[in-house]
Amino acid sequence: MDVALLTIGDELLSGDTANTNATWLASRLAERGATVARILVVPDDRELIASKVEEYSEAFDAVIVTGGLGGTPDDRTMDAVAEAFDRSLAVNERARTDIEKTVEAVREEYPDIELDIDAEASIPADSQPLINEPGLAPGCVIENVYVLPGIPEEMQAMFESVAEAFGGSVRSRTFYTNIPEAELIPDLTATEERFDVAVGCYPDREVRHNRIKLVGEDSAVLDEAADWLRARIETVPAPEG
Structure with a gap:
């Protein structure tokens, strides 16, 4: 299953907010x-978002869109x-019913709260609503596009409600070594040539190790x-944390 992630927000492009949603979802x-x-x-450009949603919906099995939900002027995703x-x-x-309950629950704390509930509860016609348990603005599913909030806590909770829709046969094996990356190249290349797997090497200068990741669809x-490569390079335990 090939999935595209579309994360929305001027704040992501300006560096004001780290794009943790993409990392978590991936x-x-x-x-x-x-x-x-x-x-x-x-x-937060309506025309650009619409164009990419249409393009990715046709090109991939599923699209996850995060951010830009709610009632502020920059919320243009829906x-x-x-x-x-x-x-x-x-x-x-x-x-609408869920939003009304949420508003009533916080009215004692925020007695002057004013909200256009109909606007908040509006999603594309005939799409499936996704209730925002920790927050307010709902998400939705429309064909193969899943629209989630940008607030990480809300996004994560909503994704878990639809997680069963996503799957595939891709598997991986990961291990670590202190051998310098340049010295690993012959063995990594040979592994990829010998087996039907993709090989990645990811250096971490802070802890001075390389993370080796093998990816494929056949577990055997x-x-x-992995056994063949481990027999050729010295591995070390995974770093703590």
Whole structure:
């Protein structure tokens, strides 16, 4: 399953906010055997978001969009996703009920709260609402596009509610070595040539080790490749933390 991640927000491009959502999602998808084929950051530009959603929806098995939900002027994601599928926004009654309950729950603490509930509960017509348990703005599923909030806590909770939709046959094996990267090249190249696996080497200068990762779809082949490579290089325990 090939998945594209589309993360939305001017704050990501300016460096004001770290794009932790993309890293977290990529890790969770990889754990489920899916392949993250693209990660793209785009600004709060309705036309650009709509264009990329349409393009990626056609090119990949699934698209996850994060960020730009809510009622502030820079929250343009829902409008853009609706445009990508040539649909209008419509109030979703399930989302509306949930938002009303959330607002009432905090009204004692925020007695002057004013919110356009219909606007908050509007998602592309005929899409499936995704309730935002820790927050307010709902997400949605429209065809193969999953629209999630940008706030990490909310995004993670909403993703877990649809995680079963993502999977695949990609597996990996990871181990570590203190051998300098340049000295590993012949053995890494030979591993990739000998076995049907992809080989990656990722140096970490701080702890002075290299992380070796083998990726493939056949667990038996992965195990054979990992054993073959371990027999040729000295490995060390995984770093703590």
